[in-house]
Amino acid sequence: MGLPDATNPYRPGAGIAPPVLAGRDAILERFEELTATVRATAEGQRPWVVTGARGVGKTVLLLELLQRAHDAGWTCARIEAGPPDSLAESLTRALYIPLRQAVGRSRAPRGGDERLRRVLGIFSALRLSLDTGGRLSFGVDVEPPDLSGDLGTDLQELLQALGEWARAEDTPVLLTIDELDSATPEDLRALNRSLHLLGQEDLPVPVQVVGAGQSNLPATLARSARYAERLWEFHEIGALDDVAAAVALTAPAAHLGVAWEDGAVARAVEASWGVPFFLQSIGRFAWQLRRGGTIRRADAETAVELAFADARGLYLARWELLTGAQRSFVSALARLGDEAAVAEVAAELGRRPAGLGRVRADLVARGVVETAGRGRVRFPLPGFAAWVVERDA
Ligand SMILES: Nc1ncnc2c1ncn2[C@@H]1O[C@H](COP(=O)(O)OP(=O)(O)OP(=O)(O)O)[C@@H](O)[C@H]1O
Ligand SMILES: [Mg+2]
Structure with a gap:
């Protein structure tokens, strides 16, 4: 496999920008429309939530949205x-x-105009x-006002003041909140409340x-506030198509x-199920295995095996979080495929x-299995079922 190769373009990992962000044109276009509207109206639109399974991107x-903004x-x-x-x-x-x-x-003297001083x-x-x-000092004297003590109200005051400053400056503000599903219930309630008030x-x-989190996030948000389903705009992203x-x-x-030879691409795409993390991982190994300027089918075949072996830690981490009853279910499903x-x-x-409903x-909810049509379930991670079967053997 040779020495580490600094030219290897593939980027398996968490939150590491891929060399090419594939298959997200539709949502990026929606975002362009959103930013154009915010700019034209000087008004934030319904907050977005991007949801999807682990490793989906x-x-x-x-x-990418932050970069564009x-x-x-x-x-x-x-x-x-x-x-x-x-x-x-x-x-x-x-x-x-x-x-x-x-x-x-x-x-303006003394650290900015009145609006900025209010934000500070x-x-x-x-x-x-x-x-x-x-x-955290700004090197300017500011008089902290009395806050209400209710986090939702206080956050809204901060965002409102920030927005009034931004409006005067003619620079909209983008706030992204990743891993929103791991926020505490109080924080989610406060966030919902502040955004709700902001819109009024x-x-x-x-x-x-724009927030992001696992696929169960819409349900979690809905539990934390009655109006959450109407407050947020949900955008589910999935595995990439072929x-x-x-x-x-x-x-x-x-x-x-x-x-890449056609056969090599086909093999890698099929094995990855379109999960971006696996595409990057397979790509990385295939790059190391290639000879010269071509990635052949045999390279892809080996790269797939190496990528699955490399994912064992990921499978194990997922397994270890499961209860006994969940493991029984997962093992039974894995035996079936x-x-x-x-x-x-x-x-x-x-x-x-x-x-077995519960x-x-x-x-x-944990993203370990997903529904696959009526009454069916499947694993969203390629290689996981085989790993479970091997583990149980
Ligand atoms: N559209 C894409 N095209 C190519 N590669 C991608 C794409 N999206 C993500 N990746 C790659 O997939 C991997 C996982 O991406 P990322 O960390 O953004 O996933 P995630 O959904 O945030 O995962 P988690 O739920 O664990 O936080 C990274 O290696 C990234 O470079
Ligand atoms: Mg992430």
């Missing part, structure tokens, strides 16, 4: 929800640099309420929020003068299908 999609001159902030930090803590940390830059740019005030008050020890203000502001998967493999190599009817799984376990729902 949510984080890198958010990064940044290139268009927007103020951008990017946070990840979930422990150890609270939403307010992450949000203020992410806003600190853009706000400092705004203070630096501001030509609320920001500081929120930071003080967090009790994080470290102070008399003076609309050009603040756009054409996009082929592009994800071949385009990065073609840029470097390396061609990558996909089966729930009735078959039940028969395999000597149970009645109705008795286990199945939990597994779907």
Whole structure:
């Protein structure tokens, strides 16, 4: 396999931008429309939530949206929800640099105009309420106003003030929140409430929020607020179709003068199920195995095996989070293959299908299995079923 090769273009990993972001044209086009509307109306639209299974490419999609907004001159902030930090803590940390830059740019005396000073005030008050020890200073005196103490209301005040400043500056704001499904229930409630209130203000502001999380996120959001389904706009992203998967493999190599044989592409696409993480992983191995300027079918075949072997840690991590009952279900499904009817799984376990409803729902919520048409389930990760069978043997 040779030495590490710095020219290898493939990027298996978490949140690592791929050399070519394949198959996301439709959602990127929607985003262009969204940003055009926000710009034209100076009003943030319904917040987006991008959902999808693990490794499907949510984080890198958010990064692409941020890049595009940044290139268009927007103020951008990017946070990840979930422990150890609270939403307010992450949000203020992410806003600190853009706000400092705004203070630096501001030509008005004493650190900016009134609107900016109001943002800084609320920001500081929120930071003080967090009790994080470290102070984030702007080098300007600001008077932190009294906050309500209700996180939802306080967040809304911050976003509203930020938006009023942004509106005056003519630079919309994009806030992305990744891993939204791991936010605490209080934080989700507060976020829902703040965005709900923001949308009701008399003076609309050009603040756009885009969150991302696992496929169960819409249900989680709905549990945290009655109006959540109408508040958020949901965009599910899935595995890449065959054409996009082929592009994800071949385009990065073609840029470097390396061609994939048709049979090699077909084998890699088929084995990956279009899951971007596996495409990157297979691509990376195939690149190492190639001789000269061509990736052959045999290279792809070996690369697939290496990619699955390499994913063992991922499979194990997934397995270890399961309860005993969930493992029984997963083992039974794995014995049947990558996909089966729930009735078959039940028969395999000597149970009645109705008795498996709960286990199945939990597994779907965790993204370990997904529904595949009426009464059927399947594994979303290629190679997982085979690994489970081998493990149980
Ligand atoms: N559209 C795409 N085309 C090609 N490769 C992609 C695409 N989307 C993601 N990838 C690659 O897939 C891998 C996983 O991407 P990413 O970390 O964004 O997934 P994710 O959905 O955020 O996963 P998680 O749920 O674990 O956070 C990375 O190696 C990334 O480069
Ligand atoms: Mg991610």
